[in-house]
Amino acid sequence: xxxxxxxxxxxxxxxxxxxxxxxxxxxxxxxxxxxxxxxxxxxxxxxxxxxxxxxxxxxxxxxxxxxxxxxxxxxxxxxxxxxxxxxxxxxxxxxxxxxxxxxxxxxxxxxxxxxxxxxxxxxxxxxxxxxxxxxxxxxxxxxxxxxxxxxxxxxxxxxxxxxxxxxxxxxxxxxxxxxxxxxxxxxxxxxxxxxxxxxxxxxxxxxxxxxxxxxxxxxxxxxxxxxxxxxxxxxxxxxxxxxxxxxxxxxxxxxxxxxxxxxxxxxxxxxxxxxxxxxxxxxxxxxxxxxxxxxxxxxxxxxxxxxxxxxxxxxxxxxxxxxxxxxxxxxxxxxxxxxxxxxxxxxxxxxxxxxxxxxxxxxxxxxxxxxxxxxxxxxxxxxxxxxxxxxxxxxxxxxxxxxxxxxxxxxxxxxxxxxxxxxxxxxxxxxxxxxxxxxxxxxxxxxxxxxxxxxxxxxxxxxxxxxxxxxxxxxxxxxxxxxxxxx
Numbered sequence: 001x002x003x004x005x006x007x008x009x010x011x012x013x014x015x016x017x018x019x020x021x022x023x024x025x026x027x028x029x030x031x032x033x034x035x036x037x038x039x040x041x042x043x044x045x046x047x048x049x050x051x052x053x054x055x056x057x058x059x060x061x062x063x064x065x066x067x068x069x070x071x072x073x074x075x076x077x078x079x080x081x082x083x084x085x086x087x088x089x090x091x092x093x094x095x096x097x098x099x100x101x102x103x104x105x106x107x108x109x110x111x112x113x114x115x116x117x118x119x120x121x122x123x124x125x126x127x128x129x130x131x132x133x134x135x136x137x138x139x140x141x142x143x144x145x146x147x148x149x150x151x152x153x154x155x156x157x158x159x160x161x162x163x164x165x166x167x168x169x170x171x172x173x174x175x176x177x178x179x180x181x182x183x184x185x186x187x188x189x190x191x192x193x194x195x196x197x198x199x200x201x202x203x204x205x206x207x208x209x210x211x212x213x214x215x216x217x218x219x220x221x222x223x224x225x226x227x228x229x230x231x232x233x234x235x236x237x238x239x240x241x242x243x244x245x246x247x248x249x250x251x252x253x254x255x256x257x258x259x260x261x262x263x264x265x266x267x268x269x270x271x272x273x274x275x276x277x278x279x280x281x282x283x284x285x286x287x288x289x290x291x292x293x294x295x296x297x298x299x300x301x302x303x304x305x306x307x308x309x310x311x312x313x314x315x316x317x318x319x320x321x322x323x324x325x326x327x328x329x330x331x332x333x334x335x336x337x338x339x340x341x342x343x344x345x346x347x348x349x350x351x352x353x354x355x356x357x358x359x360x361x362x363x364x365x366x367x368x369x370x371x372x373x374x375x376x377x378x379x380x381x382x383x384x385x386x387x388x389x390x391x392x393x394x395x396x397x398x399x400x401x402x403x404x405x406x407x408x409x410x411x412x413x414x415x416x417x418x419x420x421x422x423x424x425x426x427x428x429x430x431x432x433x434x435x436x437x438x439x440x441x442x443x444x445x446x447x448x449x450x451x452x453x454x455x456x457x458x459x460x461x462x463x464x465x466x467x468x469x470x471x472x473x474x475x476x477x478x479x480x481x482x483x484x485x486x487x
Contacts, residue, residue, distance in 0.1 A: 007220075007221070007224050008192065008220040008221075008223055008224045009216070009217045009220035009221055009224075012192060012220065013055055014052070014055055014059065015059065015062075015074075015076050015085065016059065016073050016074070016076065017030065017031060017056075017059055017063075017072060017073055018073065020052050020055065020056060020059075021052075021180060021184060021188055021216065022051075022178065022180045022181070022184050023051065023052050023056065023177055023178070025175065025176070026045065026056060026175040026176075026177060027056065029175060030056070030060060030072075030175075031072040034063060034069075034071075034072045035072060039064070039153070040153075040172075040173045041148050041152065041153055041154065042145055042148070042153070042154040042155075042156070042171055042172040042173065043057075043060075043153075043154070043155050043156070043172060043173050043174075043175065044130070044155075044156040044157075044158065044164070044168075044169065044172040044173070044174045044175070045057065045155065045156070045157045045158070045174075045175050045177060046158055046159075046161045046174055046175065046176050046177065047159070047176060047177025047178065047179075048159060048177070048179055048214060048215060049159055049215055049217070049218070050212075050215030050216055050217030050218050050219075051177045051178065051179065051180060051214070051215060051216060052177060052216065053157040053177055054094075054126065054128060054157055057124075057126045057155040057157060058084060058085075058092075058126070059074065060124075060153075060155065061084055061089075061091075061092045061122075061124040061126070061153075061155070062074035062076065062080070062081045062084045062085070064120065064121060064122045064124060064153060065080040065081075065084070065089075065091055065092075065117070065119070065120025065121055065122055065124075066078060066080060066081055066120075067079070067080055067081075079119070080119055080120045083119075089119075090118045090119060091117045091118055091119055091120045091122065091123050091124065092123075092124045092126065093112075093123070093124070093125050093126065094126045094128065095109070095125065095126065095127050095128070096128055096129065097127050097128060097129050097130045097131075097132045097133050098128075098129045098132040101132050101133050101134050101137055102134060102136075102137060103134065103136040103137045103139075103140050105137065106133070106137045106140040106141050107140060109125065109141075109144070110140070110141075110144045113125070113144060113148060113149055113152045114149065116151055117151050121151065122151055122152065122153050123151055123152050123153075124152075124153050124155065125152065125153070125154050125155070126155045126157065127154070127155070127156045127157065128157050129157065129158060129159070130156040130157065130158050130164065130168075131158045131159070131160045131161075131163035131164055135165075138165050138167070138168055141168070142167055142168070142171070145168065145171045145172070146171045154172075156168075156172060178214075179213070179214025179215070180212075180214050180215070180216055180219075181214070182206070182209045182210055183209075185208075185209035185212055185214075185216065185219050186205045186206060186208075186209040188216070188219075189205055189208055189209060189219060189220070189223055190205055192220075192223070193205070193234065196227075197232075198227060198232050198233075198234055199232060199233045199234065199235070200233075200234040200235065201234070201235050201236055202236075202311075202312075202313075203235070203236025203239070203240075203311045203313065204226075204230075204234040204235045204236045204238070204239045205234065206236070206311050206312070207236065207239040207240070207243060207245070207311075208222055208223050208226055208234065208239065210309060211243065226239060226242060229242050230242070236311065244279070244280075244283070245287075247314075248291070248310065248314045248317065248318065250270075251287070251288055251291040252318075252321065253270070254267070254270055254288060255288075255291070255292070255333075257270065258333060258366070258367075259325075259329065261367070264367045267363050267367070268360055268363070271356055271359055271360060271363070272356070275352060275353070275356045280352075281352060281355045281356060281359060282341070282344055282345070282355060285337065285340065285341045285344065285359070286341055288337065289334060289337055289338050289341060290309050291310075292330055292333060292334040292337070293334060294308045294309070294310055294315075294318065295318060295322055295325070295330055296327070296330050296331065296334065298315075298318060298319055298322070299325075299327050299330070336366055336369075337366075340359070340362045340363075340366075343362075344358065344359075
């Protein structure tokens with residue numbers, strides 16, 4: 001490494017507003033402020049690490065003191081711009097609030113703001129990680145922040161918005177910075193690879209951008225490390241080895257072993273092989289949980305590249321191979337394995353061997369639970385048995401329930417009863433009712449030959465009653481018997 005080597009995130013730090021990526025809200029607002037000549041006296045930049053808060057603060061300071069501005073952009077060539085770029089300007093002060101958090105530091109700052117700028121128009125104070133100031137320091141800053149001298153501009157930067165007092169926020173113009181998406185980072189580092197003359201492929205750039213977790217600085221820092229590890233060949237195969245990614249083949253095999261009870265013994269072989277290879281079993285279990293969650297997102301049609309830690313090429317394979325897999329099985333497995341991982345963290349085992357023994361016991365228990373019938377399986381079995389029973393009932397002859405041959409004189413004319421039914425049993429019940437109607441007519445003929453008694457007969461025509469009841473019960477129903485073939 002040469003003595004003048006400069007790391008990537010410093011080498012490619014934006015020097016103009018137009019070079020900043022994915023922070024259009026903050027950049028556009030500041031550019032409009034210069035166009036309308038309405039510069040605020042206090043700004044607060046809020047957002048995650050490495051997304052450009054301090055960088056934009058420096059560009060803003062350069063534009064405020066630039067001798068030959070190019071519209072809304074600094075010239076980056078005058079004395080003031082060059083001094084700010086090098087970090088030795090007498091008019092721009094970058095203060096680390098974490099190490100200057102006391103009230104005495106703020107009192108010193110209040111005394112210094114009274115002096116005019118030495119070379120430019122403004123004295124710019126950039127307070128990084130301002131949420132680290134103490135309560136007394138915040139209170140000491142209030143009055144100066146509200147009514148600073150005309151030549152002073154405050155720029156506060158923080159990663160923890162909720163720790164800033166409302167009294168401070170109300171005195172500043174706040175700008176929220178966002179994480180940079182993986183696709184934007186991937187396109188950005190692709191342009192840098194072309195400038196640096198590096199070899200790469202799509203998967204390699206994906207892993208670099210994914211490792212950055214939305215931070216441009218973290219992405220370039222990891223890219224610097226990857227360039228050294230791969231000797232300038234940023235391919236997916238080498239990056240997977242670098243970050244310890246096992247690939248979807250390992251996870252798909254492990255999932256198949258959990259689902260297929262005939263392959264259960266291979267689970268312990270997989271754990272043993274990972275242990276012998278020196279792989280962190282805790283990390284492997286977490287990566288497998290992420291894999292299961294990715295499958296669930298695929299099932300829910302939410303498989304966008306920002307929420308899944310899997311390259312696009314592997315994602316297409318998963319969509320094809322696990323399209324028919326039961327979603328309930330995935331949910332249950334993800335829940336159980338997450339519980340295993342949670343207990344593993346709480347136990348704080350001392351060695352990888354203890355971790356392997358614990359996982360073997362837990363997966364053996366999981367296998368036993370998987371062999372037990374599930375609720376959905378029981379319901380499916382009950383449904384199957386119900387269909388078989390209904391099929392057997394439809395084969396019972398109609399003569400099972402008949403009128404006895406020996407007829408006695410009733411105290412009153414028998415009144416036919418209609419069994420309760422629903423739409424699914426109407427065709428079979430119609431046959432039974434037709435048989436009842438014929439039997440009632442036969443009973444009427446036999447009753448006519450019997451001797452008369454003193455007890456009056458309440459109904460002289462049972463068939464009419466039967467027809468009346470049929471009309472009342474099934475009036476307005478239109479049922480196709482072909483829809484109920486199994487009954």
